[in-house]
Amino acid sequence: LGLNKQGIIKPNSDGYYELVLSALNYPNPVGARYRTESARRILEASPFFQRKIKEGNLLGEVGHPRRRDYKTDAEYEDRLYDIVESNVCLHISDCWIDDSGALKDRDGRSYTGIMGLVAPSGVFGDKFEASLQNPKQNTCLSVRSITDNYRMPDGSIEKEFVNINGWDWVVEPGLRPANKFSAPSLESYFIEEEHHLNQRNLEAMIHDRENSKYGLENDSI
Numbered sequence: 001l002g003l004n005k006q007g008i009i010k011p012n013s014d015g016y017y018e019l020v021l022s023a024l025n026y027p028n029p030v031g032a033r034y035r036t037e038s039a040r041r042i043l044e045a046s047p048f049f050q051r052k053i054k055e056g057n058l059l060g061e062v063g064h065p066r067r068r069d070y071k072t073d074a075e076y077e078d079r080l081y082d083i084v085e086s087n088v089c090l091h092i093s094d095c096w097i098d099d100s101g102a103l104k105d106r107d108g109r110s111y112t113g114i115m116g117l118v119a120p121s122g123v124f125g126d127k128f129e130a131s132l133q134n135p136k137q138n139t140c141l142s143v144r145s146i147t148d149n150y151r152m153p154d155g156s157i158e159k160e161f162v163n164i165n166g167w168d169w170v171v172e173p174g175l176r177p178a179n180k181f182s183a184p185s186l187e188s189y190f191i192e193e194e195h196h197l198n199q200r201n202l203e204a205m206i207h208d209r210e211n212s213k214y215g216l217e218n219d220s221i
Helices: 036-045 047-054 073-080 125-133 199-210
Strands: 017-024 032-034 059-061 088-098 112-120 140-151 157-170
Touching: 017 032, 017 036, 017 088, 017 140, 032 036, 032 140, 036 047, 036 088, 036 112, 036 157, 047 088, 047 157, 073 199, 088 125, 088 157, 112 125
Parallel strands: 032 157, 059 157
Antiparallel strands: 017 112, 059 088, 088 112, 140 157
């Protein structure tokens, strides 16, 4: 690109790397775009998201949970809200939206991005950091979220965030600006079959957590 970049990024004094977590209003491989204002609403006003940030609990795993690994939709939906400690690779200490116009894709087009301060953490933290430090390896993150999807008159799809559960470390980005080599990293190129959440399953999941006889103090729900 003539930018003389070597794929090397440096952490701040606390050990956190500034990465692009998501690109907003920017087409992914199937033409879908995440709506900017819905992301802003989650980051700035969602009690669920704000609690995870303020209490230092916004963690990410190696790879997304895959629907094929669960017998029922209810099991898969429950998994989307859960973090498996043995699969953690990163921690995000802060998130914000950058709509200053400073972020540009490889074609020089400005885009709005969700930025984050990301540090290696957990069982796979050393492997995540190794990818950040390797100038020949890209590092890509992908948002784990619940969205309402709308087909527009031109045939494109716009995705309205209902909830953002976090970001996972994936093999290849679906959104071109969302990776280490773009400066700062994200979204998976792996496109799964569309999965529709079932409200009845979610209500049952919440009820079961609230009335569980087990004394585990995990507040992830």
